[in-house]
Amino acid sequence: MSNVKDKKKAIFRVTLKLIAKQGFHNTPMSQIAKLSGTSAGIIYHYFENKEDLIHSLHYEVKTGMAQELISKDDPQLHIVKRFKLLYMALLDYFINNPDLVEFMLQYENSPYEKKTMWKEDSNIVKLFNLINIAVKDKLIKPLPIEIISVFTATPLVALAKLHNKGIIELTDEMKVTAVESCWNAIKL
Amino acid sequence: MSNVKDKKKAIFRVTLKLIAKQGFHNTPMSQIAKLSGTSAGIIYHYFENKEDLIHSLHYEVKTGMAQELISKDDPQLHIVKRFKLLYMALLDYFINNPDLVEFMLQYENSPYEKKTMWKEDSNIVKLFNLINIAVKDKLIKPLPIEIISVFTATPLVALAKLHNKGIIELTDEMKVTAVESCWNAIKL
DNA sequence: TACATTAGAATGAACGTTCAATCTAATGCA
DNA sequence: TGCATTAGATTGAACGTTCATTCTAATGTA
Numbered sequence: 001m002s003n004v005k006d007k008k009k010a011i012f013r014v015t016l017k018l019i020a021k022q023g024f025h026n027t028p029m030s031q032i033a034k035l036s037g038t039s040a041g042i043i044y045h046y047f048e049n050k051e052d053l054i055h056s057l058h059y060e061v062k063t064g065m066a067q068e069l070i071s072k073d074d075p076q077l078h079i080v081k082r083f084k085l086l087y088m089a090l091l092d093y094f095i096n097n098p099d100l101v102e103f104m105l106q107y108e109n110s111p112y113e114k115k116t117m118w119k120e121d122s123n124i125v126k127l128f129n130l131i132n133i134a135v136k137d138k139l140i141k142p143l144p145i146e147i148i149s150v151f152t153a154t155p156l157v158a159l160a161k162l163h164n165k166g167i168i169e170l171t172d173e174m175k176v177t178a179v180e181s182c183w184n185a186i187k188l
Numbered sequence: 189m190s191n192v193k194d195k196k197k198a199i200f201r202v203t204l205k206l207i208a209k210q211g212f213h214n215t216p217m218s219q220i221a222k223l224s225g226t227s228a229g230i231i232y233h234y235f236e237n238k239e240d241l242i243h244s245l246h247y248e249v250k251t252g253m254a255q256e257l258i259s260k261d262d263p264q265l266h267i268v269k270r271f272k273l274l275y276m277a278l279l280d281y282f283i284n285n286p287d288l289v290e291f292m293l294q295y296e297n298s299p300y301e302k303k304t305m306w307k308e309d310s311n312i313v314k315l316f317n318l319i320n321i322a323v324k325d326k327l328i329k330p331l332p333i334e335i336i337s338v339f340t341a342t343p344l345v346a347l348a349k350l351h352n353k354g355i356i357e358l359t360d361e362m363k364v365t366a367v368e369s370c371w372n373a374i375k376l
Numbered sequence: 377t378a379c380a381t382t383a384g385a386a387t388g389a390a391c392g393t394t395c396a397a398t399c400t401a402a403t404g405c406a
Numbered sequence: 407t408g409c410a411t412t413a414g415a416t417t418g419a420a421c422g423t424t425c426a427t428t429c430t431a432a433t434g435t436a
Contacts, residue, residue: 023299025213028425030384039383041428050426105297111211111290141365144356150346151369158338168332177329181339185369195415216391227417229394238392 008046010036012057020102024054024110055114058107061100062116066123068093079134080183086127087152087179094160095170101161140186151185196234198224200245208290212242212298243302246295249288250304254311256281267322268371274315275340275367282348283358289349328374339373 014035018027029050033040047053072089073082094101107113118124131148134140140148159178163170170178202223206215217238221228235241260277261270282289295301306312319336322328328336347366351358358366 109293109297146350146356150343154343154346155338158342162334168334181373185373230416
């Protein structure tokens with residue numbers, strides 16, 4: 001039943017959920033172990049320590065996200081369409097994975113954030129390239145990728161979070177408006 | 189020399205800086221006490237406990253920010269100008285107060301965030317009203333304040349953070365572009 | 377038997393919080 | 407003015423708990 005892959009996945013899944021709900025420093029390793037159906041000690045076979053577990057989980061989450069996005073991309077479409085489709089996919093992904101959003105935001109705003117290095121052929125890098133193309137085509141403002149992201153991905157996460165927490169309720173119409181807003185922020 | 193107000197201020201100042209640098213759970217009360225030039229126990233005269241200290245500090249930070257902003261507002265100007273001026277002021281404020289940005293982001297993305305209630309006449313509320321006016325005047329999209337904020341304040345904090353951490357260097361020109369981007373995201 | 381895997385108890389350090397004792401300064405009073 | 411009283415501020419050691427990590431012994435496996 002439980003090979004290594006499964007056990008690691010279980011630990012990841014539980015850690016994500018617990019940290020989303022309780023925060024990093026309120027989720028003891030013992031609780032992670034118990035809810036993963038394993039023991040405290042075993043986690044240290046798979047991960048060096050708690051921090052390593054968190055960093056690994058974040059990497060997992062990020063690559064998973066990029067994979068999901070890439071799967072929705074359609075290179076046939078006009079590049080503007082592609083952007084909007086991807087932003088909508090991103091928004092939907094955040095709405096469908098509330099715990100992931102909470103975890104990601106906590107991690108990326110904590111002082112422990114490691115600047116993770118992406119493998120050259122990773123899906124993340126593919127997405128970056130799309131932005132570079134749009135810049136070259138003079139479709140969007142010639143700004144570094146980090147800034148483009150600040151005006152697109154960042155608001156979309158924040159928006160999904162509002163929705164997930166029930167502070168607002170996003171209608172389909174509002175989602176379209178939101179994607180438009182992102183595009184308007186960066187288009188030339 | 190040190191009346192109550194001063195001591196509380198000292199505790200706030202030190203807490204802000206330490207949490208910005210080390211994070212909530214890596215900032216022991218003892219360290220806060222030491223660097224505030226006081227003792228561990230005294231903090232518990234001013235605050236119920238560590239959480240209360242954090243919540244109070246966040247309230248302080250938020251009201252301070254709103255006050256700074258309001259002081260830059262010029263009701264004489266056209267409302268579009270007013271918006272852009274305020275966004276620029278906000279961006280500058282974040283750039284000039286990097287620790288504040290770190291603290292705010294950590295707090296607001298932690299599961300401990302309390303939905304703080306603002307006094308009806310607070311500066312925060314005044315700023316909200318400006319948005320409501322712009323909506324009525326059909327200058328910006330008719331979206332709830334929270335969403336407007338997601339497309340303006342949120343990217344600006346994130347942008348300032350990138351700059352403060354040295355990941356990008358914001359030129360004056362880029363700052364203007366950024367403010368434009370915010371406006372483009374919400375304008376009708 | 378030898379080795380890997382696992383469970384869960386044990387360890388020890390870190391930390392939030394408490395509290396009895398002391399200090400400070402303002403007020404009352406002669 | 408000079409002394410007494412009081413309330414609040416302050417200290418720092420001590421306490422009890424939590425928790426990451428390690429250890430030990432039991433179990434599975436070849």
